[in-house]
Amino acid sequence: MDPDQELRGFEGVCRLFPLPEVVLFPHCVLPLHIFEPRYRQMTEDALAGDRLIAMVKLKDGADWNVEEDPPIESVACLGKIFDHRRLADGRYNLLLVGMKRVRLLHELPKDELFRRARAELLDDEYPDDPVDSLRDELVDQFRKLCAREGRVEPEIARLLDKPIPLGVLVDLLGHYLGLPGAVKQAFLNETHVEERVKSLIDILQVHLSNADDPRDGSDSGFPPPFSLN
Known part of the structure; x- marks a missing residue:
């Protein structure tokens, strides 16, 4: 539509x-x-x-x-x-x-x-400068998460290679991941695409870093375990 x-x-x-x-x-x-x-x-x-x-x-x-x-x-x-x-x-x-x-x-x-x-x-608001590097970083971090989880839905894998607007891509990935309601609401509030993408990249990076750090035995509840389904 x-x-x-x-x-x-x-x-x-x-x-x-x-x-x-x-x-x-x-x-x-x-x-x-x-x-x-x-x-x-x-x-x-x-x-x-x-x-x-x-x-x-x-x-x-x-x-x-x-x-x-x-x-x-x-x-x-x-x-x-x-x-x-x-x-x-x-x-x-x-x-x-x-x-x-x-x-x-x-x-x-x-x-x-x-x-x-x-x-x-x-409407989505885009920066004046190209966003190709942001897209590349978002896709790279998301693929790392998928590799760690060991699975990803085929339609999401195909989505990563499609030339869809970055605002659409970050919304679809935000929907796909099992984020808390408050985090999803913060994404919904943000009309600046660059800020939405940076926020999701930060969450992915923190989640991946915590998962790889054996010293981190805490269970803070955030970032949450992602639901890739």
Whole structure:
């Protein structure tokens, strides 16, 4: 999907699907099981319209079991339903593909069960200088991680050699790795591609260095064990 083409009719208002520890990146796919009445309504509304839903992470410490509308992050990912199945009892299984980052400007009064917000689209920002060396370093560090883990999904291996924009590549790799929600949110917040790439390179380097250092017997929980699947 071409995000610019798909979002040509976007009018600046998005449906919100807040979840704890869930962060969607542009160009990535998120499977969703919809069962709560408010999100069934949200899905029905989306399917009858532009099929857009903004995935947004609950702020750390927010309790969605207690608060009706717990606080959410200010940057979300606007996704589009590209496949769905409605189950007999009214639940839905969805595949949502990320389109673009959005900054949530303010929430709107609730006319439905689900939340909505006015939002602005955010584009990737590239430096004036070429980014070839950054791409090479990112790919090199990621391949070292794959070699250490002893496996990598074939589609990810092929992705490393494709001439896709660097912003897309770093988002796909960030999605693929089992990073904590707070780290993923920091990546989502960052529109400067150079900074996103440098941050992911740093994480990969620290993780590889810790794994190779026999003196490091601590279990700090970060960098986390990566999930290459």
